[in-house]
Amino acid sequence: MAIPKPHGGELKDLIARDASKKAELLSKFDTLEHKINLSERQICDLELILNGGFSPLTGFLSEDNYNSVIEKSRLTDGTLWTIPITLDVSNVDGLKVGEEIGLFQDNEIPIAILKIDSLWKPNKQRESLIFSKGDLEHPANKYLFEQAGDFYIGGEITGAISLPKHYDYLEFRKTPSQLRAEFESTEGWDKVVAFQTRNPMHRAHKELTERAAKNIGGKVLIHPVVGLTKPGDIDHHTRVKVYKEIINKYPEDTQAKLSLLPIAMRMGGDLEAVWHAIIRQNYGCSHFIIGRSHACPGTNSKGEEFYGPYDAQQLVASYKDELNIDILPFRMITYLPEEDRYVAIDEITEEEKAKTVNISGTQLRNKLKFGQDIPEWFSYPEVVKILRQRNPARYNQGFLISYDFDNKNLSKTQLTNGLLSKFLEQSSTRFFKVIDSEDFVNGIDSQIVNDFINANSGLIFNETDNGNVQYIEKNHYIIGKDIEIEEKDDVDSVLEKVLNFLKTENFFV
Missing domain, CATH: 3.10.400.10 (Sulfate adenylyltransferase)
Structure with missing residues (x-):
């Protein structure tokens, strides 16, 4: 072919x-x-x-x-x-x-x-x-x-004049011309199934792509997005480290290559799926996996899905005569613990389905958040180690507490002093610091605050104007909004609410 x-x-x-x-x-x-x-x-x-x-x-x-x-x-x-x-x-x-x-x-x-x-x-x-x-x-x-x-x-x-300058993972930044040349010069790479992802891969993804390659008698191209994805997605450095581990897990007869796609996703659902198929055709792939809810950004504030689960597969199928690439609809892979194997959900009986186990994305994030065990049937230990390094348990993460209230009975000075004392009482391994607007005037900025948080620091912003800290990426909690207070609350009761909140979120154990 x-x-x-x-x-x-x-x-x-x-x-x-x-x-x-x-x-x-x-x-x-x-x-x-x-x-x-x-x-x-x-x-x-x-x-x-x-x-x-x-x-x-x-x-x-x-x-x-x-x-x-x-x-x-x-x-x-x-x-x-x-x-x-x-x-x-x-x-x-x-x-x-x-x-x-x-x-x-x-x-x-x-x-x-x-x-x-x-x-x-x-x-x-x-x-x-x-x-x-x-x-x-x-x-x-x-x-x-x-x-x-x-x-x-x-x-x-x-x-x-030149392609944009990158400094990372240069060996994996293959152009369409380069990949096409590799496919043409390497025996067995005339049939290639591309797998689009903006998330870390786990064992089910590996099983899915391996099965897809075996079904077509071809190989696998892991072709993840390293441009722009959905806000809040795991950074591409963490993901690429995961992909590098995953490609070593494929058997010799079903080899996998890793190449990075510098695309700015629009999260455009069905239209984006067609676009992704065209791009993979340009990169020389013969087949492309279209998943359930492909390139869907989830739900809006009303809880409504932006796209139907199979909109993408249906729209791409409608253009099959104009695309020179075959589409493989995603088949859900699940785990049977009694038999220690992965199976396609549509290949087993209803009785067997009742015995399957899965870990959802939300469950995985919670396991990382609370430092809970992630079983080997779900992901490889090497992958879990990478994820934990970038997403440590909350008790190993930093945070920022700031204020947004107009209760004149509450002294910010006493709240700040009290919070600092309470935090020091709880933990001797986390660095704590109070910052205010003067710190921003004298050179600190939101990125430095983010760096403090990523380095497991506990910060208190001693102002009610949150303008200077509105761009904090994670673990920013506002007293008066995220942590609700009442008119009757005094300093001691607010301190108790903050501490209980942080304990519930697993920052202190």
Whole structure:
């Protein structure tokens, strides 16, 4: 079986296209009147434009192509494309159609030259409808209205200078051209099933992908996201360490490769699943696993799922004649403890189903939080060790306590003194510190506070204005909000409530 052709018939490797004129392009870049520093999401999008992962795209969508994708999930030439790839900016003053502009990484690394063919102000309300019917809590729509600029620039990349600069896991950052070359030159790699993930893998995932590969007589590509995922997801450093352990667990006849995908996920459910399939086809994969609730960000504040569990599988199946990649629907794998083996849930009897055991994502997080045992049937000891290093039990984590109340009977000074004393009484292994606005004026910032928390420190912010600490990533609890108080409460009763809360959350044992 031949490796599938890229989407649109040709891999648009712009870096290879322009490699011979890199010096010329760098000189030209210096002369350009306008240059744009790219956001993290734009860097991800541009990397996949430059390396061919977004074939047949050769730039950010023009206004006509944008409108066609929004309305029809197609480019103007009829090619299937489901996600708008846009270059958003806050203003377009001085820019004009036909002009070439430079695209920077970190305000200093020249990445590409783009020739503008469209400048417009999009109808964001209309664009938002493609993601969960415009639900404003959807991550893509929150980005659209809260972060994206008000104007879009469309245009072709006329000069591909270099891929964005990365410093980590370079041996696993394979481009579509590199992976295709590896598949073509290695016996047995003409059939490859890709597995998309933004989470750590466990034994069930390994069993699932191994079975999928055996069913097609091929190999496995673990192709995880290392660009932007859902806020709150486990960081990619932890996940990559897990993936590196997992690929060593596959048997010799079902080998696995690891390659990292620098994509900015939109969490777009069914539309994103089609997009992911196109990308894996461009990377040379013959098969792609579509999971239950693929690329679904969960539920909104009303408890409603953004997407149905099988929306993604159904939409991808509807385009099967236009995709040159076969889709393997996810089959739930479960564990039979009496037989010490994993089985597909649809291959066993109802009686056997009643004997199966599983650990959900929530249960796993709680086991990590409370330092509870994670059985080997669920995950490999090497994987659990990595997860515990990054997600230690709460009694080995730091925290921040701050205030938000207007009860004039409660002295912040006495609360602060009392909290510090109570914390020191409870633990001699955790460093404790009181901070206030002056600390921020004198050089401390939210990132340093995050670092303190990650280093197992207990912090108290002695202010009622939480502006300086609103960007704390985790373990920030506010007296008056997260820890409720009443008018009748005095300092001693508030101290007791805080201590009970922290004990319940397992910060003190």
